[in-house]
Amino acid sequence: MSRSRSVPGAAAIFAAALCFSPGANAAADAPQKAQVCVACHGAGGNPTDPAMPSLAGQPAQFIATQLYFFREGNRKNPQMSPLASNLSNAEMNELAGYFSKQTPAAATGRTSPENLSEGRRIAERYHCVQCHGPKLLGLQHIPRLAGQQLAYLKTQLIAFKERTRADLDGTMTSAAQPLSEKDIEVLADYLSGLDPRRD
Amino acid sequence: MLPASFRHLVSLSSALVCALIASAAEAQAPAPPPSWQQGRSGEQEKSPLHPFAINVTGKAAKELPVDKLKVPAGFKVEVWAEGLPGARSMALGSKGTVFVGTRQLKDVYAIVDRSGKREVKILLKDLDSPNGVVFSRGTLYVAERHRITRYDGIESRLDNPPEAKVVVDGLDPQKQPGHFWKFLALGPDGKLYYNVGAPGNIVMPSYFQASISRVDPKTGIIENYVQGVRNSVGFDWHPQTKQLWFGNHGRDWLGDESPNDTLHVATRKGQHFGYPYCHQGDTLDPEFGKNRSCSEFTPPALKLGAHIAPIGMRFYTGKMFPAEYQNNIFIAMRGSWNRTIKHGYNVTRVSFDADGKPKMEPFLTGFLLDEKADPPMWGRPNDVIVMRDGSLLVSDDQNGLIYRVSYAK
Numbered sequence: 001m002s003r004s005r006s007v008p009g010a011a012a013i014f015a016a017a018l019c020f021s022p023g024a025n026a027a028a029d030a031p032q033k034a035q036v037c038v039a040c041h042g043a044g045g046n047p048t049d050p051a052m053p054s055l056a057g058q059p060a061q062f063i064a065t066q067l068y069f070f071r072e073g074n075r076k077n078p079q080m081s082p083l084a085s086n087l088s089n090a091e092m093n094e095l096a097g098y099f100s101k102q103t104p105a106a107a108t109g110r111t112s113p114e115n116l117s118e119g120r121r122i123a124e125r126y127h128c129v130q131c132h133g134p135k136l137l138g139l140q141h142i143p144r145l146a147g148q149q150l151a152y153l154k155t156q157l158i159a160f161k162e163r164t165r166a167d168l169d170g171t172m173t174s175a176a177q178p179l180s181e182k183d184i185e186v187l188a189d190y191l192s193g194l195d196p197r198r199d
Numbered sequence: 200m201l202p203a204s205f206r207h208l209v210s211l212s213s214a215l216v217c218a219l220i221a222s223a224a225e226a227q228a229p230a231p232p233p234s235w236q237q238g239r240s241g242e243q244e245k246s247p248l249h250p251f252a253i254n255v256t257g258k259a260a261k262e263l264p265v266d267k268l269k270v271p272a273g274f275k276v277e278v279w280a281e282g283l284p285g286a287r288s289m290a291l292g293s294k295g296t297v298f299v300g301t302r303q304l305k306d307v308y309a310i311v312d313r314s315g316k317r318e319v320k321i322l323l324k325d326l327d328s329p330n331g332v333v334f335s336r337g338t339l340y341v342a343e344r345h346r347i348t349r350y351d352g353i354e355s356r357l358d359n360p361p362e363a364k365v366v367v368d369g370l371d372p373q374k375q376p377g378h379f380w381k382f383l384a385l386g387p388d389g390k391l392y393y394n395v396g397a398p399g400n401i402v403m404p405s406y407f408q409a410s411i412s413r414v415d416p417k418t419g420i421i422e423n424y425v426q427g428v429r430n431s432v433g434f435d436w437h438p439q440t441k442q443l444w445f446g447n448h449g450r451d452w453l454g455d456e457s458p459n460d461t462l463h464v465a466t467r468k469g470q471h472f473g474y475p476y477c478h479q480g481d482t483l484d485p486e487f488g489k490n491r492s493c494s495e496f497t498p499p500a501l502k503l504g505a506h507i508a509p510i511g512m513r514f515y516t517g518k519m520f521p522a523e524y525q526n527n528i529f530i531a532m533r534g535s536w537n538r539t540i541k542h543g544y545n546v547t548r549v550s551f552d553a554d555g556k557p558k559m560e561p562f563l564t565g566f567l568l569d570e571k572a573d574p575p576m577w578g579r580p581n582d583v584i585v586m587r588d589g590s591l592l593v594s595d596d597q598n599g600l601i602y603r604v605s606y607a608k
Contacts, residue, residue, distance in 0.1 A: 064256045072305075089256040089284060096256075127232050131249065140574065141252035168252055168303065170376055171233045178231075 033091055034098050036083060044102035053152040054144075056102040057196065062143045063096035064089075065168065074166035107147035109192025119190020122183050127175060136194055141168060147196025153188035234376045238401040238452045250536050251574050253303055257284035257599030263577055267565040270604055273521075276563060279592060279603035282319050283308045286594040286601060288382060288511060289584045290332040290339070294354045297584075298322070298339055299594060299601070300332040302380045307332060307341060309357050310601070322360055323350070330432070331383025331393060340416070342381035342393050345371035347414060367414045367421055370395065377408075378430035378448075382511070387441045390415050396430030401450045401475055401484065409474050411445060411465070427471040427496060428463075433512040433582070438526055442466055444500070446509030446530060449478050451537040458482050460507050461499035462530070462549065462557065470497045501557045507543035508534025511582025511594070519589025520606045523550065529562065529591060531580035541567060541575040546583060546593055546604075563593060563604060 037055070041047050045055030055063060069075040070084035071092075087095070111119060123129055123136065131142050138144035145153065159165035160176035161184070167173055179187070232239070235250050260278040268276045285301035286308065292298065297310040307329050309322040323329065323341065331342030339353040341363070347370070348363035350356075370393075371379050378396025386392050390413040397409045404410075409428055414421045424443075434445035443465040449458040458478035473480065473496035475487040480498025483491060503509055512530040528549040535543045546563035566578040579597040586592060590605040 061252065061254060064254065065252070068255045089282070090259065092256045093254075093258065093262075127236075130236065131233065168255075171235075174231060174376075175233065 031094070031098055034095055037095065037099070040079065041099075045099040046102070046105040047108075047149065050108070050149055051151045051155075052149065054104060054108060054148055054196070055099040056104040057198070058100060058144050059138050059140055059142065060093070060096040060100035061141045062138060063099055064092045065141050067092040067095065069166050104144070104147060104196035107193050107195055109147070109150045109189065111190050111193030115186045115189045116193075119186050122179075122187045123190065126179060126183070126187075128187070131171065136191060137196070137198055144196060145191045146194035148192060150188055150192040153191055154184060157184045157188060234399060235451070237399045238450060240452065243452055247573070248537055248539070251576075251579075251597075253285055253579075253596050254598060255284055255303060257282060258597075260598075260600055263598060263600075264565075264568070265600075265602075267568070267577075268563065268602070269565045270563050273608070274604055274606050276602055276604050278600055280310050280317055280319055280601040282599060283310075283594075283601065284599035285596050286599050287330055287581045287596050288332050289582050289592060289594055289601075290334040291584055291586065292334045292339075292354045293337065295587075296334075296354050296357065297592065297601075298332045298334060298353075300329045300341065302328050302330045302596070305329070307339075311357060320357070322353075322357060323363075328380040330380040333383045333385050333391065335385050340366065340383060340385075340391060342383035342391075344379045344381070345369065345374075347381075347383065347391060347393065349416065365419075366391065366416050367419045380432070382432040382434065384434055384436075386413065386443070387436055388413075389417075392424065392434060392443070394428065394431045394434075396428075396432075397474060400452065401487070403475060403487070411443070422468075424468055425465045425470045425472065427474045427476075429474040433510050433530065435513045435528070437464075438514050438516050444512070444514075444528065446503070446512055447472065447474075447499070448508055449505065450475075450484070451506065453478070453482075453485075454505075455538040455540060456505050459499075459502035459505050460509055460534075462501040462503055462509065462512075462528075463497070464500045465497075471495070472497050472499070501549065501559060503530070503532070503547070503559065504535075504542060506535035506537040507532045508536075509547075510580070511584075513583050513585055515585055515591070517585045517589025517591075520591075524548070527551070528557075529583045530559075531583050531593060533579045533581055533596075539571075541570045543567070544576040544579060546580050546591075563602075566595075 040052050041055050067084050070080045132138050132145050136146040157176055160172045163173055260281050270276045283299055285304040286299045287302055288300040290298045299308040305326050306321045307323040310319050327343040329341050329343050333340040337352050339350040341348050346368040347366040349366055350361055377398035381393045384392050392413045395408050395410050397404050410426045411424050411428055413424050428447050430448045431445040436443055445463050447461045449460045461479055475484055476491040477483055477493040477496050479502055481493050510531045510533045512528055515524050515527045530547045532543040532545050532547055535541050544566040545561045547559050548562040549557050549559045551557050566576045569575050578595045581594045581596045584592050590603050593602045
């Protein structure tokens with residue numbers, strides 16, 4: 001299938017202007033298509049902006065699925081939607097492949113000591129570890145949560161609970177329903193402090 | 200970094216969101232496990248087994264080990280079309296168009312030959328799991344989760360398809376999770392047959408669930424045809440007996456070898472094939488089978504292997520393959536996931552002995568690379584159709600590819 005799509009000129013400039021920071025220059029070695037991504041998501045997909053999700057070392061299938069969701073309108077975001085609207089499936093796979101091969105930096109957060117055991121308890125009680133894995137590192141279409149950005153984790157969990165965040169099969173929407181606001185706070189704090197590296 | 204004003208807006212709105220959530224009832228319902236885990240035993244709580252998701256963006260054939268595919272001597276397999284993410288059920292038009300439905304996506308594709316060049320296009324968009332496709336007398340029928348529709352004169356309107364006309368609606372009134380995507384096939388009686396699966400792994404279905412049902416496209420009247428079918432997403436009629444043969448997915452979490460997924464033949468309307476009480480014709484369910492006997496139910500014609508997930512199946516009526524393939528069944532096996540040692544991921548041939556007893560053997564293999572790996576496979580066969588020249592097309596929804604199997608003496 002050939003989806004002919006033009007270069008996302010205006011959207012790219014918009015996003016770059018919105019996200020530009022001195023740190024973003026460090027991504028000069030990324031492939032051309034990834035330049036616009038690293039402007040916000042950081043060099044190699046390791047963001048400096050606390051609201052931006054970490055992409056480094058995320059499973060390729062997960063990244064491609066999310067880009068697809070943004071293009072098709074399942075997920076909506078003022079920055080991501082216009083960028084993804086211009087991507088072909090092959091480009092999505094290429095970007096997903098690139099970021100999946102990057103090494104995540106150390107955890108983006110530092111869990112408050114009082115949330116360590118309670119966070120783990122919530123992750124087990126609400127079955128997070130069942131799909132995301134015992135170390136919350138993700139696989140295939142399921143994202144790594146370990147070391148992910150605190151603010152991003154919170155907004156996504158809230159959105160799943162509110163049924164406004166698309167997921168592939170409804171599993172996350174169901175899983176988020178019983179979480180209280182306090183659970184989300186503790187869980188996100190716990191997850192953001194976990195080691196994101198596989199070995 | 201976001202501009203300060205924008206960040207402020209973000210934090211303000213999330214604060215508002217949190218406040219809204221906090222004002223909702225704080226009462227904590229017990230956390231339900233993901234629906235695919237329903238029916239697990241206590242010992243299975245830490246099981247690493249899980250279903251696999253498709254690549255929604257598809258994969259190019261050149262990125263895949265398609266050279267690993269194997270067919271019997273004399274046969275040849277090749278990639279026939281690519282760029283159809285989520286490709287599942289297929290139907291052949293009278294002018295040669297191949298229609299392809301999807302389940303996790305919202306599209307129906309059309310593959311057309313335009314001056315010798317094969318072209319894949321998205322024909323229909325924004326549908327709800329348009330898994331089932333049937334072509335008959337110029338009309339394309341599409342089964343979504345909740346309805347069956349028709350698109351008349353479709354092959355002369357591929358660039359400008361007509362509006363959908365509803366054959367029957369309201370098939371998914373509760374919009375609950377479960378096996379509610381539909382396979383669709385046209386019976387020799389002119390009725391459209393479709394499955395309504397079970398609403399979970401092992402749960403009591405309602406009167407219209409765990410069935411194969413049919414609708415008369417002229418009147419929209421629906422009937423329950425057979426029951427006790429956990430989920431059948433492939434069926435066809437024997438070319439001579441005109442009886443309905445169908446695959447069925449057995450329940451999960453009873454172990455690597457139990458129960459078998461099954462192949463059945465329905466000899467009359469109203470038969471019950473066992474779910475949720477009896478599996479594979481001889482194994483009572485540990486919970487639902489307590490006060491029942493398997494002798495109450497019609498047993499399968501053939502056990503296919505546990506968790507092997509038979510999807511599309513067709514009788515072979517083409518003229519290309521050797522004579523002994525005539526009226527054999529080809530079944531696309533899309534599993535297994537609910538086993539520690541995986542098997543399947545092939546197209547299986549079912550042939551019949553002189554007494555009409557079916558037996559099975561793998562026909563197209565090579566998708567399964569490592570039976571202990573996660574994932575164990577690189578592709579998943581989903582449906583088969585026989586082309587006019589007698590070759591066999593096989594869809595692969597994991598990657599969005601279609602393969603062609605042909606035979607030369």
